[in-house]
Structure formats: C-alpha cells, structure tokens
Amino acid sequence: MSALLEVAPMSLSFGGLKAVCDFSLELAKGELVGLIGPNGAGKTTIFNLLTGVYTPDVGSVTLAGKLLNHPERGLRPFEIAAAGMARTFQNIRLFADLSVLDNVRIATHLRARSTFWGALLKTTAARKEESRQRSHAMELLDIFGLAGRADEVARFLPYGDQRRLEIARALATDPKVLLLDEPAAGMNPQEKIALKGLIQLVRERFGLTVLLIEHDMGLVMDICERIVVIDHGVVIARGKPSEIQVDAKVIEAYLGAAPDAAGEAGAGEAGAGEAATDSGAKA
Amino acid sequence: MTGTLKGLLPIAIGIAILFVFQAVGGPSMFGAYQEDALLVIGINIVLGLSLNIVNGFTGQFSIGHAGFMALGAYAGGAITYYGAIKLWGSYPPELPPGTGDLLFVVALVCAGLVAAGAGYLVGLPSLRLRGDYLAIVTLGFAEIIRIIITQTEPVLSKQEVSQHSTLSLFKYLGGKSIFDRIPRVTNFFWVYSVVLIVIVVCYRLKQSTHGRAMLSVRENEIAAEAMGVHTTRFKVRAFVMAAFFAGVAGGLYAMKLGNLDANRFDFQRSFESIVMVVLGGMGSISGVCLAAVLVTYAPYLLRDVGLDQYRMVIYSLSLVVLMVVRPQGLFGMHEAWTVFAGEAGRRRWQSFIGTPKRWYLGVRAYARKVVGT
Ligand SMILES: Nc1ncnc2c1ncn2[C@@H]1O[C@H](COP(=O)(O)OP(=O)(O)OP(=O)(O)O)[C@@H](O)[C@H]1O
Ligand SMILES: [Mg+2]
Numbered sequence: 009m010s011a012l013l014e015v016a017p018m019s020l021s022f023g024g025l026k027a028v029c030d031f032s033l034e035l036a037k038g039e040l041v042g043l044i045g046p047n048g049a050g051k052t053t054i055f056n057l058l059t060g061v062y063t064p065d066v067g068s069v070t071l072a073g074k075l076l077n078h079p080e081r082g083l084r085p086f087e088i089a090a091a092g093m094a095r096t097f098q099n100i101r102l103f104a105d106l107s108v109l110d111n112v113r114i115a116t117h118l119r120a121r122s123t124f125w126g127a128l129l130k131t132t133a134a135r136k137e138e139s140r141q142r143s144h145a146m147e148l149l150d151i152f153g154l155a156g157r158a159d160e161v162a163r164f165l166p167y168g169d170q171r172r173l174e175i176a177r178a179l180a181t182d183p184k185v186l187l188l189d190e191p192a193a194g195m196n197p198q199e200k201i202a203l204k205g206l207i208q209l210v211r212e213r214f215g216l217t218v219l220l221i222e223h224d225m226g227l228v229m230d231i232c233e234r235i236v237v238i239d240h241g242v243v244i245a246r247g248k249p250s251e252i253q254v255d256a257k258v259i260e261a262y263l264g265a266a267p268d269a270a271g272e273a274g275a276g277e278a279g280a281g282e283a284a285t286d287s288g289a290k291a
Numbered sequence: 292m293t294g295t296l297k298g299l300l301p302i303a304i305g306i307a308i309l310f311v312f313q314a315v316g317g318p319s320m321f322g323a324y325q326e327d328a329l330l331v332i333g334i335n336i337v338l339g340l341s342l343n344i345v346n347g348f349t350g351q352f353s354i355g356h357a358g359f360m361a362l363g364a365y366a367g368g369a370i371t372y373y374g375a376i377k378l379w380g381s382y383p384p385e386l387p388p389g390t391g392d393l394l395f396v397v398a399l400v401c402a403g404l405v406a407a408g409a410g411y412l413v414g415l416p417s418l419r420l421r422g423d424y425l426a427i428v429t430l431g432f433a434e435i436i437r438i439i440i441t442q443t444e445p446v447l448s449k450q451e452v453s454q455h456s457t458l459s460l461f462k463y464l465g466g467k468s469i470f471d472r473i474p475r476v477t478n479f480f481w482v483y484s485v486v487l488i489v490i491v492v493c494y495r496l497k498q499s500t501h502g503r504a505m506l507s508v509r510e511n512e513i514a515a516e517a518m519g520v521h522t523t524r525f526k527v528r529a530f531v532m533a534a535f536f537a538g539v540a541g542g543l544y545a546m547k548l549g550n551l552d553a554n555r556f557d558f559q560r561s562f563e564s565i566v567m568v569v570l571g572g573m574g575s576i577s578g579v580c581l582a583a584v585l586v587t588y589a590p591y592l593l594r595d596v597g598l599d600q601y602r603m604v605i606y607s608l609s610l611v612v613l614m615v616v617r618p619q620g621l622f623g624m625h626e627a628w629t630v631f632a633g634e635a636g637r638r639r640w641q642s643f644i645g646t647p648k649r650w651y652l653g654v655r656a657y658a659r660k661v662v663g664t
Contacts, residue, residue, distance in 0.1 A: 059517055089519035097517075103510035106503075113500065114507045118519030120500045124528065127499035128492050130298030134499060141500060181519050
C-alpha cells in the first residue's frame with residue numbers, strides 16, 4: 009500500500025550543527041505514529057521541515073503524491089497547510105488576544121469560498137461563509153469541551169485548555185495529517201487521560217493520520233501503533249511500542265541524556281500503562 | 292445580487308442623509324470655525340482608520356502615512372486644477388455648476404488610486420521585512436515623496452497650460468513654493484461620506500474571515516502561516532487599502548485648504564496618525580475614531596480657552612499620562628460597545644459607574660458626615 013506521507017531521507021544543518029540527518033518516514037493513512045527522543049534530538053525541527061518552516065538541505069516531503077518540501081521547490085507553510093498538513097506548537101502559539109472562537113475560525117479561512125470584495129460588500133456568499141465558519145468552529149470547540157468558552161480571550165484560558173485549543177485550531181484547517189508537538193506538556197494526569205481519548209476520537213472521526221511528539225512515555229506507548237526514536241538528529245530505532253521499550257540503543261540514548269529523561273525511559277521500560285510522572289511539564 | 296444591494300444599502304442611506312443635511316444648510320449652523328474643525332476631524336478620522344488597517348489589524352509598523360496622503364493630495368489637486376483648465380479652459384472655481392463636483396469625485400478616486408499604487412510598490416518588497424526595518428522603509432518613502440514634490444516646477448497659469456502636454460503637467464506641482472488656486476470643493480457632505488464608507492469598510496473587514504486573517508498576522512505570524520493564512524498577501528492588501536484611503540484623505544485635504552505646501556507632509560503628520568491608532572487601541576475602529584476627534588479637536592479647544600501657547604506641552608503630557616494609565620489604548624483592541632457588553636462588560640461598567648448599593652452607601656456616608664452623626 010502506498011503511503012500518505014512520504015519523507016525521503018532528509019537532512020538539515022544549522023551552521024555546524026546537524027539537527028536532522030537522513031530522516032525518512034512513511035505514514036499510511038490512519039496511522040498514529042510516535043516521534044520520540046531526548047531533548048534537543050531534532051523532533052521539533054522535523055515538524056518544521058514537514059510544514060515548510062525550514063527547507064531541507066537534501067530530501068523531500070510528499071503528501072498524497074504532492075511534493076511539499078524540497079531543497080529547490082519548497083512550498084510556503086500556508087500552502088502546505090492547504091495541502092492538508094496541520095500542526096500544533098510545542099511553545100503554544102495561539103492568537104492570544106483574540107477570542108477562542110476566532111482562533112478556530114481563522115484556521116478555517118484557507119477553505120473560505122468568499123472573496124475579499126464580497127466581505128466588504130457583505131454579499132450573500134460572504135454571509136454564508138461567515139455562518140459556515142462559525143458553525144464549523146463551534147462544532148470543533150464542542151468536541152474539545154471549549155464551546156462554553158468560545159467568547160473568552162485565548163490568553164486567559166487555563167494551560168490545558170490552551171493546548172486543546174491548539175489542536176482544535178489545527179483540525180479546523182481540515183487536515184489529512186495532524187502533527188502534534190508535545191500536546192500533553194504541562195497537563196495534569198487527568199487531563200492527559202482525557203487528551204488520550206480526544207486524540208483517538210478525532211483521529212477516527214476525521215480519518216486522520218497522526219504524528220505525535222511526546223515526552224510522556226506512558227501516553228506514547230499507550231496510543232501509538234509505531235514509534236520512531238531519534239537522537240542527535242539520527243533515527244536510532246523504529247518499531248512497535250513493545251520493541252522500543254526494550255531497545256538497547258533507546259535506553260542508552262535516554263540514560264546518556266538528561267537525568268530526568270532517563271527517568272522517563274525507565275518508566276516506559278517498566279511497561280508504563282498508567283500516565284506517568286510530570287515529565288512533560290519541563291517544556 | 293440582492294445580497295450585494297442589501298450590503299450597499301447602509302452606505303446609500305447614510306450618504307442620502309448627509310446629502311439632505313448639506314442641502315438644507317445643516318453644516319453652516321455650527322458656524323464657520325466649528326465647521327472647519329469638523330472637516331479636519333473627518334479627514335483625520337479617515338487617516339487614522341486607514342493607518343489602523345496596517346498598524347492595528349496586521350500589526351505592521353508603518354510610520355510613513357503622510358507620504359501616501361501627500362501623493363493623494365497632489366494628485367487630487369493637480370487633477371482638479373489642470374483638469375478644469377484642460378477640459379473647460381477655465382479655472383476650476385469658474386466651472387459650470389455640477390461639473391466641479393464630478394471632477395472632484397474623479398480626482399478623489401484617482402488620488403486614492405495613485406497612493407494605492409505607491410502602496411503596492413512599497414509594500415510588496417518591504418513587507419517581507421519585520422518591525423523596525425519596515426518602519427524605516429516607510430519613513431524613508433514618505434521623505435522621498437516629500438522631497439520629490441519640492442523638486443517640481445512652479446504651478447502653471449491658464450495661459451501656460453495650453454503649451455504643455457497633459458502628462459508633462461505633473462512636473463508643475465508648485466515645488467518649494469505653494470500649489471495654490473486648487474478649488475475648495477471639500478465640504479461636510481464629501482468628508483463625512485468618505486468617513487462613512489471607511490468606517491463601514493473597516494468594520495465589515497474586521498468582522499469577516501479576511502479581516503480575521505489580518506488580525507492573525509498581528510497576533511502570531513508563524514501560527515497564521517501554519518494555519519494557512521497567506522500572510523504576505525494580507526499584509527500587502529492592508530497596505531494598499533490603507534494607502535488608498537490615505538490618498539483620498541489627502542485629496543479631501545487639498546481641496547479643503549485650496550493650497551498645498553510639501554513641507555506640511557512631514558514626519559509630524561505621519562506621527563499624528565500613529566498617535567490616533569495607538570491612543571484609540573490597535574485595531575479598535577471606534578477607539579481610533581474617538582482618538583482622532585480628541586487629538587484633532589484639542590488644539591481648537593485650547594485656542595478657545597487661550598492656552599494655545601502651551602499646546603505642545605499639554606498634548607505631550609496628556610499622551611504620556613494616557614499611555615501610562617491605559618497602555619492598551621482607550622478601548623484596547625475592542626470596540627466601544629463590546630467593552631461594556633456581556634458579563635465582563637457589566638463588571639467593567641460597574642467598576643466604572645458603581646452599583647446602586649455603592650451609590651447608596653456613598654450617599655449615606657456623605658449625608659452622615661454633613662449631618663455630623
Ligand atoms: N533555528 C535554529 N537555529 C539553530 N539551531 C537550532 C534551531 N532550531 C533548533 N536548533 C537546534 O537544533 C537541535 C534540535 O532542536 P529541536 O527543537 O528540534 O529539538 P527537540 O527534539 O524538539 O527537543 P525538545 O524535546 O526539547 O523539544 C537543538 O540542538 C537546537 O538547539
Ligand atoms: Mg521540541
């Protein structure tokens with residue numbers, strides 16, 4: 009079966025630092041794959057390459073047969089979003105001074121069917137577009153339990169709600185592939201369990217393919233079908249959660265890294281069923 | 292189609308009311324002095340609101356608004372002055388009735404278009420720049436426009452015009468001296484029709500998906516791009532729109548004063564528009580309107596009470612105080628009516644005017660003090 013998302017071995021250096029080295033990936037439609045690795049391993053940089061923030065030195069990104077990123081022919085991030093790749097940000101990047109509803113509505117703009125002039129003249133098409141966007145956004149907010157807060161200013165939401173709003177906003181672009189960058193960071197154990205359910209729910213409901221970066225090993229091992237582990241920009245292991253937990257290289261990477269990261273790997277290794285520790289909070 | 296007509300209706304009704312008001316001599320009941328103040332206020336509202344599209348909506352920092360205004364002023368002035376001579380062979384004030392207004396409308400639209408064209412040329416390359424760099428480019432642009440205008444030749448008289456081709460007339464804009472004898476067609480009706488159109492356009496823009504896309508650029512450019520907003524396109528659009536309305540305001544200004552002096556379009560004038568946007572609250576349409584009224588009318592008031600010589604001191608002091616007390620502007624990013632709407636609005640309103648219980652307690656305490664019990 010042909011993959012939905014194909015990453016041909018891709019590399020990127022920042023000056024002398026090889027942040028990503030020969031990273032390749034294939035995601036089949038509907039898969040939920042984890043991308044893990046110690047701090048500074050290059051996970052966020054890979055998301056930035058997938059979404060066109062950076063252009064790779066070599067390699068390419070192809071989504072549903074469409075070339076998205078390539079050293080010579082890279083699309084801009086907004087074009088990549090339109091092609092069906094949406095993301096959340098590790099360091100939350102909401103439209104902080106706008107309402108919760110506006111945050112989500114803005115992400116539906118790329119599928120808008122009304123023109124700029126139409127908006128100024130307030131044509132029938134423009135009115136229809138407005139009500140379509142509103143109901144679409146409210147539907148998503150409802151799924152994330154944020155409908156009651158639609159008119160609140162995003163900046164004043166509790167941290168966990170901000171993270172969930174980011175996911176709702178990403179979904180509003182109507183993506184094929186959803187990239188989640190540490191969605192559970194800063195959440196408490198209950199919120200993490202709820203988030204787990206939410207990710208699975210939206211994935212089924214919208215037929216999504218998900219790539220998940222997460223430091224909480226319990227969460228990753230629980231919901232991912234496959235896991236890719238990177239360290240220093242290089243893939244060091246791929247496989248099922250059960251294989252990753254006992255992989256010698258992975259254990260070494262985590263033990264060799266920051267002490268708290270080692271704790272996480274340990275938790276994962278111990279066959280973490282329950283949502284473990286507050287490891288995500290350090291982001 | 293009916294939707295479009297419905298959309299145009301508020302503007303049509305507003306313009307009709309203004310027309311009747313002007314026709315029955317409404318504006319003159321304010322007296323010449325106040326009427327003049329009203330025209331300046333209206334023109335400044337247009338300037339403030341147009342800059343607000345760039346600085347308030349998309350969050351780009353343009354500080355060369357006077358450049359676009361100057362382009363509009365000179366384009367508008369030249370079109371009415373030379374247009375009347377070329378078309379009818381007479382000075383504009385001597386035109387047959389009605390034609391003057393027609394020429395005026397054409398001149399206003401052209402003033403806007405010339406400025407918008409310049410806005411596009413400046414905006415396209417420079418909107419890739421961020422923050423300070425964009426500010427410097429726009430400032431430089433405004434200065435260049437001003438200097439170019441001072442390099443033009445003196446204005447031609449009726450007799451001289453016939454010896455020149457139409458296009459070459461743009462070399463004769465008064466230069467270092469003054470471009471005078473521009474017909475003074477601008478009146479209350481024209482100024483406030485433009486104000487009305489600008490307010491409706493800004494408000495509808497802000498309420499629409501395209502306006503929200505602009506706001507997202509201000510809020511977080513990286514996130515906006517990632518969510519599919521073509522940020523450069525919206526920045527350029529905002530810039531072109533702002534330039535267009537600034538050009539129209541320039542045209543109104545030229546044909547209100549009747550003469551133009553390039554040195555009046557200096558940084559001071561750009562700065563005035565910036566003050567309106569910052570004071571009103573970035574992106575707040577009602578806030579910018581109110582700020583434009585305050586900033587414009589204050590000098591008139593001071594002149595009335597004889598404090599004219601302290602104008603700049605009072606002006607800068609009150610700016611400093613306002614920025615300390617309300618750094619987010621009068622209404623923040625909100626509109627006047629939403630500041631006091633909804634649950635949060637009620638609380639704000641109550642802390643502002645108090646509750647019946649607080650009034651009662653206050654009055655009782657005062658009464659006790661007076662009675663002395
Ligand atoms: N724009 C940049 N310029 C220079 N170096 C960068 C840049 N972005 C990331 N890096 C470096 O690239 C490496 C990988 O960073 P990246 O953010 O991708 O790590 P990560 O795996 O997401 O880590 P974390 O788990 O802490 O989020 C780090 O060493 C980082 O310092
Ligand atoms: Mg990261």
